[in-house]
Amino acid sequence: MSLSAIFFLDLKGKVLISRNYRGDVDMSKIDKFMPLVMDREEEGNLSPILSHGGTTFMYIKFNNLYLVTTSKKNANVSLVFTILHKIxxxxxxxxxxLEEESIRDNFVLIYxxxxxxxDFGYxxxxxSKILQEYITQEGQKLEVAPKPPPAITNAVSWRSEGIKYRKNEVFLDVIESVNLLVNANGNVLRSEIVGAVKMRVFLSGMPELRLGLNDKVLFESTGRKSKSVELEDVKFHQCVRLSRFENDRTISFIPPDGEFELMSYRLNTHVKPLIWIESVIEHHSHSRVEYMIKAKSQFKRRSTANNVDILISVxxxxxxxxxxxxxxxxxxxxxxxxCIWHIKSFPGGKEFLMRxxxxxxxVEAEEAEGRPPISVRFEIPYFTYLISLFSSFYREAKNF
Incomplete structure (x- = not known):
C-alpha cells in the first residue's frame, strides 16, 4: 500500500491541512474531489472510492471532516481505510x-x-501510546531534541521497556451489543451479537499473557464436548500472536501498557428479545391517534437494564x-x-405501560406512512451472552 498524499477537508471541500508524501500526484487534484462527491450524491451512487484523470480518491467522513487520500498506484484499499480510521x-x-476546530488549533502537532x-506513503x-512518548503537546526546547523511544525499533513496538508497578493488576471487560429484528408476529428475523474484549493492564516488565477460549473450532478438533461459541469476523490487536491462535486457539500476547482493545468479534446466533415490546395503535375519526406501548423485560430479576430508550415513530x-x-x-x-419513552432503570421480570x-x-399523512418499527436501546451491566467465552487466563511470570 502506498499513499501519494492525505488531505483534511471541511464539509465544503476546503483544504484545512494536507501532507504530500510521494510527489507523484498534483496537489491541485483535490479540487476535483468535492464536485465528484456531489455528482455521485445526485445520482444516488455515492462510493468511498472515486477516480478522476488517473488519480484515485479514497476517503472517509468523520464528524465535520473529510479525510481524503490520493494515489496513482494500485493501492490496497482495505489498508488505506484502516490507516485513515487509525489516524x-x-x-x-x-x-x-477530532473536528474542524481541533485541526485549526493544532497544525504543528498534526504535521x-x-x-x-x-513515511513516503507507507x-x-x-x-498512540508510543507516539505520545516523544510527540507531546508541549513545546520542545532547541537544545533538548526529543528521542524516539526504543519501542519503535523493537519487535514489541507497542510496549516500552522498563515499565515497573508496585502492584501488578489486569482488568478485563467484555462489552457486547445485540442487534435484533423482530416482526409484528413476534418472530425473530435477524439477530447478531457484536462484542469487544477491552483490557487495562498494569504489569511490570514484558509479561506474557494467555487467554483461552471455549471455541467451537478448538472443541471439534480435540473431540471435547462442552458449551462453546463460534466466533466470526474476529479482529485482534497487533500484540496477539496469530500463529499461536491458528494452532491451538489460544490468545497469547505481550500487552500494551494501560487500556486497549484486545479483540472484537461477531456472533450470528439466535437471541430472544431482552425487552419485549407490544403496541396497540388506535385511530379515532381521522382526527387523533392513541398509542399504548407495553414493555416487558425478559431477563433474570437480578439484572437491571439502564437508560432504556423506546423510540416510537409518529x-x-x-x-x-x-x-x-x-x-x-x-x-x-x-x-x-x-416520541421517546425513557426508563432510567428497568429491573428484570417487570412490565411497564406508556400511553x-x-x-x-x-388524513393523508396517516394513511401513507403506515407503521414504522419500534426501536429499543438499553444497557445491562455485567450481562453478556458470552459469559462462558473465556476458559483460562494466566500470566507466564512469577509474582503475579
Missing part, C-alpha cells in the same frame, strides 16, 4: 475531539504526527402530544417524527 483514533487520543504515522508507527403532522407512563417519562421530538395521544390535522 482518526490517534488524533482523538491527542485532541479528545508531526502525520510524518510519524506515514504506514509506520500507529500506536405521523409527521402529529401535534398536541399527551403522555402517561407507569415509570420514566416520555417526550415528543417533532424534528425526528418520534400517548396525538392530534392529527391531516
Amino acid at each position: 482518526c483514533h490517534v488524533f482523538q487520543e491527542y485532541f479528545k475531539e 508531526e504526527l502525520l510524518d510519524e504515522l506515514i 504506514p509506520q508507527t500507529t500506536d 405521523p409527521s403532522d402529529a401535534d398536541s402530544p399527551k403522555f402517561k407512563t407507569t415509570v420514566g417519562y416520555a417526550k415528543y421530538i417533532p424534528e425526528q417524527n418520534q 400517548a395521544h396525538f392530534n392529527l390535522p391531516s
Whole structure:
C-alpha cells in the first residue's frame, strides 16, 4: 500500500491541512474531489472510492471532516481505510475531539504526527501510546531534541521497556451489543451479537499473557464436548500472536501498557428479545391517534437494564402530544417524527405501560406512512451472552 498524499477537508471541500508524501500526484487534484462527491450524491451512487484523470480518491467522513487520500498506484484499499480510521483514533487520543476546530488549533502537532504515522506513503508507527512518548503537546526546547523511544525499533513496538508497578493488576471487560429484528408476529428475523474484549493492564516488565477460549473450532478438533461459541469476523490487536491462535486457539500476547482493545468479534446466533415490546395503535375519526406501548423485560430479576430508550415513530403532522407512563417519562421530538419513552432503570421480570395521544390535522399523512418499527436501546451491566467465552487466563511470570 502506498499513499501519494492525505488531505483534511471541511464539509465544503476546503483544504484545512494536507501532507504530500510521494510527489507523484498534483496537489491541485483535490479540487476535483468535492464536485465528484456531489455528482455521485445526485445520482444516488455515492462510493468511498472515486477516480478522476488517473488519480484515485479514497476517503472517509468523520464528524465535520473529510479525510481524503490520493494515489496513482494500485493501492490496497482495505489498508488505506484502516490507516485513515487509525489516524482518526490517534488524533482523538491527542485532541479528545477530532473536528474542524481541533485541526485549526493544532497544525504543528498534526504535521508531526502525520510524518510519524506515514513515511513516503507507507504506514509506520500507529500506536498512540508510543507516539505520545516523544510527540507531546508541549513545546520542545532547541537544545533538548526529543528521542524516539526504543519501542519503535523493537519487535514489541507497542510496549516500552522498563515499565515497573508496585502492584501488578489486569482488568478485563467484555462489552457486547445485540442487534435484533423482530416482526409484528413476534418472530425473530435477524439477530447478531457484536462484542469487544477491552483490557487495562498494569504489569511490570514484558509479561506474557494467555487467554483461552471455549471455541467451537478448538472443541471439534480435540473431540471435547462442552458449551462453546463460534466466533466470526474476529479482529485482534497487533500484540496477539496469530500463529499461536491458528494452532491451538489460544490468545497469547505481550500487552500494551494501560487500556486497549484486545479483540472484537461477531456472533450470528439466535437471541430472544431482552425487552419485549407490544403496541396497540388506535385511530379515532381521522382526527387523533392513541398509542399504548407495553414493555416487558425478559431477563433474570437480578439484572437491571439502564437508560432504556423506546423510540416510537409518529405521523409527521402529529401535534398536541399527551403522555402517561407507569415509570420514566416520555417526550415528543417533532424534528425526528418520534416520541421517546425513557426508563432510567428497568429491573428484570417487570412490565411497564406508556400511553400517548396525538392530534392529527391531516388524513393523508396517516394513511401513507403506515407503521414504522419500534426501536429499543438499553444497557445491562455485567450481562453478556458470552459469559462462558473465556476458559483460562494466566500470566507466564512469577509474582503475579
